[in-house]
Amino acid sequence: MFQKALLARFALLTLGASLFVTGTAYAQASEDGFDKDAEDTLAGKANDKEEAAAGDKMPGEKEKKTAESGDTGIWDTTEDPTKAYRYVGLRYRHAIIPKGILNIFLDGGATVGVPMGGLEFGTRRDRLEYIFSLSYADYSSAEMLFKGKAQPDTAYERVQSDLAVIFGKVEILYEVPLDKRSRFSLLFGGGVGIGGVIGDLYRRQVYPGSGNDPGVPSQWNDCTAQGEPDGIYCANDNGHFGNYAEPSWANGGSKPFIFPWIALPQVSFRYKPIKMLQARADVGFAISSGVYFGASIDYIL
Incomplete structure (x- = not known):
């Protein structure tokens, strides 16, 4: 058990x-x-x-x-201030030469518009931007009456311009960013340049016709020869009859063969929608050409 x-x-x-x-x-x-x-x-x-x-x-x-x-491809517009950014593009500007500026040196004339178009290359780094441009400016104008300061009314001449200027310019601008992504910026600065003058400047002596208002060229008639058809207004023996073209400075005339560009100040606004594209609007004052405004579009390299 x-x-x-x-x-x-x-x-x-x-x-x-x-x-x-x-x-x-x-x-x-x-x-x-x-x-x-x-x-x-x-x-x-x-x-x-x-x-x-x-x-x-x-x-x-x-x-x-x-x-x-922030790595979002072409939409990443942020720029490094220590890095150089270069671009090429097209520009257009339009200068307005007020009659008041002309009357500092001459009597008569009228307000003139000057269209300008060309190419530009720019580079910027550390908020400082340099823009180099080559442009064509059309200084042609319709007929106007001019005479020298303090000269009598008998000295009025009909002036017509077919002039143009090929400019080389450089602008120096300082950038003020308006956002952290470098999409919007203000730029302040100015520019200088020099241009070669091409074309002709025509001058003809005139006498009053239907009127004597210098602001209305159609009221005046052209003199055909010395003393004809008016013995007073056509009496000056300067040979400005018919299709007289003013010689350049090099030939003893008053037509310039070079033309300066001095612009100060200039204010610009830049918009950069995508990484490789930018647009800029400009406004400024040029001593030789008055107020100007314009725009450009550039491809960032």
Whole structure:
């Protein structure tokens, strides 16, 4: 009896130990994921690969980093002040020479508009911008009456211009950014240049016809020769009859063969919509040509 009871107890202990070992192994298998379904295991591996490809970032974390870094391709307009930016483009300007400026030196005349167009190349760094340009300016005008200061009315002449000037200019501007992305900027400065004059300046003596208002050239008639047809207004012996063209300075005449450009101040506004494109609006005053305004569009290299 005693041996049977001992064997029974031993059997119970053995069974209990087996159950304990089996339960522990089962629990460990569950914790390690070995008892998961095949589909769950494959999905987990695929997710691990996606996370590794994304740089172990949480969903949306990588996109947030890209947006914060400002690396948005052609829409990234931010400029580094220590880096040089160069561009080429087209420009147009229109100068207005008021009659009042002309009357500082002459009597008569009228307000004249001067269109200018050409090419430009610019470079900027550390808020300082240099713009080099080559442009064509049309200084032609309709007929006007002029005479020298303090001369009598008999000295009025009909003047017509077919002149043009080819300018080479340089402008120096200082940039004031208006935002952190370099999209909007104000620029302040001025420019200088020199131009070669081409074309003709015609002069003819005149006498009053239907009227004598110097501001209305059509009221005056051309003299045909000295003393004809008016003995007073056509009496000056200067030979300005018919299609007389004024000689240049080089030939003793009053037509310039070079023309200066001195502009101060100039104020510009620049807009940069994308990384490689900019547009600029300019307004300023040139001593030799009056008030001017214009615009340009440039490709940033």
